[in-house]
Amino acid sequence: MTPRAPIVLDSDPGIDDAVALQYLLGTGLWDLKAYTSVGGNLPAEQTYLNARALARAMRIDTDVPVHRGAGRPLTRLPYRVAADFHGPAGLGDEKLPDSTAAHPAESSAQTLLRLSREYEGELTVCATGPLTNVAIALLEDPGFARRVKKFVFMGGAARVPGNITPVAEFNMWADPDAAELVLSSGIPFTMVDLDASHRWLFRPADLAALEAAGPGTALAARLLRVYMEAYRGSGGDGTCPLHDPLAVGVCADESFVTLAEGAVIVESAAELTRGQTVFVPSAAGRIYYPESPALTARARLTGRVALGAGPRDFTKDFVTTLQLWPTVG
Numbered sequence: 001m002t003p004r005a006p007i008v009l010d011s012d013p014g015i016d017d018a019v020a021l022q023y024l025l026g027t028g029l030w031d032l033k034a035y036t037s038v039g040g041n042l043p044a045e046q047t048y049l050n051a052r053a054l055a056r057a058m059r060i061d062t063d064v065p066v067h068r069g070a071g072r073p074l075t076r077l078p079y080r081v082a083a084d085f086h087g088p089a090g091l092g093d094e095k096l097p098d099s100t101a102a103h104p105a106e107s108s109a110q111t112l113l114r115l116s117r118e119y120e121g122e123l124t125v126c127a128t129g130p131l132t133n134v135a136i137a138l139l140e141d142p143g144f145a146r147r148v149k150k151f152v153f154m155g156g157a158a159r160v161p162g163n164i165t166p167v168a169e170f171n172m173w174a175d176p177d178a179a180e181l182v183l184s185s186g187i188p189f190t191m192v193d194l195d196a197s198h199r200w201l202f203r204p205a206d207l208a209a210l211e212a213a214g215p216g217t218a219l220a221a222r223l224l225r226v227y228m229e230a231y232r233g234s235g236g237d238g239t240c241p242l243h244d245p246l247a248v249g250v251c252a253d254e255s256f257v258t259l260a261e262g263a264v265i266v267e268s269a270a271e272l273t274r275g276q277t278v279f280v281p282s283a284a285g286r287i288y289y290p291e292s293p294a295l296t297a298r299a300r301l302t303g304r305v306a307l308g309a310g311p312r313d314f315t316k317d318f319v320t321t322l323q324l325w326p327t328v329g
């Protein structure tokens, strides 16, 4: 049997963050070393409480520490919360009990740093919220970038419109300075953006499958029902994208998406383009304005960027894998 690989999930739960955790556990592929929360969908204190409650509901709270994360973006005013999509406290209509685990003194960023040293060259970091914790870790110790094996994050819109402004995706917009710091650090990144997550939709038939699967997927079904309704309320067709679960999926199997190599520069200077992810493909075959300091300085700091769906059906894998990790509550 292949040993499970060390991973940290850095997250701002949030409905899709919540089911991303259940999916991660269901794969059986990962040794989850920590569940680090960050402010984003809700203020940091709430995402921390949600992460603790989810750890309890998923029966991992005695083994996996949950850490409190950054309470505001690096340089900006507090996060603009996304309660309209995730419910007033971030987990739909749920009122899940808190975990009885002790509150660790170590912050999310400190935990990321420590684990990058303990598992140097082996650790996968998957981020499904704003990149503030990861940026703080890099500010503290830039060597973090070369110690992690892989950094996969949900965020950005390479070639499609944004979801919080016409050009920006929510996680990048929420803390664009952090995102820019991370993507210019040399960290081996894979960007799982709206280009890919809007291609793997969770449909009413998938919800029916989870509802029929019994009590172990009842929490996920209730959460996803709220998420689907929120998307419908903002002009959707009754489906919802599987943003954060897809990032977790790509940590293990890149065939859920199609990837291209390139640099990503996050706009943070202007109001209207805040959080826009400018994708500069490595194989552009053309010279972009060579005097541009941004473009030339970033030419070698490339990563992998999802440009669409891949051959393997992610939604199908998600629905079956959730059933392998029954939750309580």
Ligand code: BDR
Pocket: 014, 015, 016, 017, 041, 082, 085, 128, 129, 154, 163, 169, 170, 171, 243, 244
């Ligand atoms: C991202 O924004 C958040 O609201 C979701 O949890 C996801 O991480 C999608 O743009």
Ligand code: CA
Pocket: 011, 012, 013, 014, 016, 017, 041, 128, 129, 244
């Ligand atoms: Ca999220």
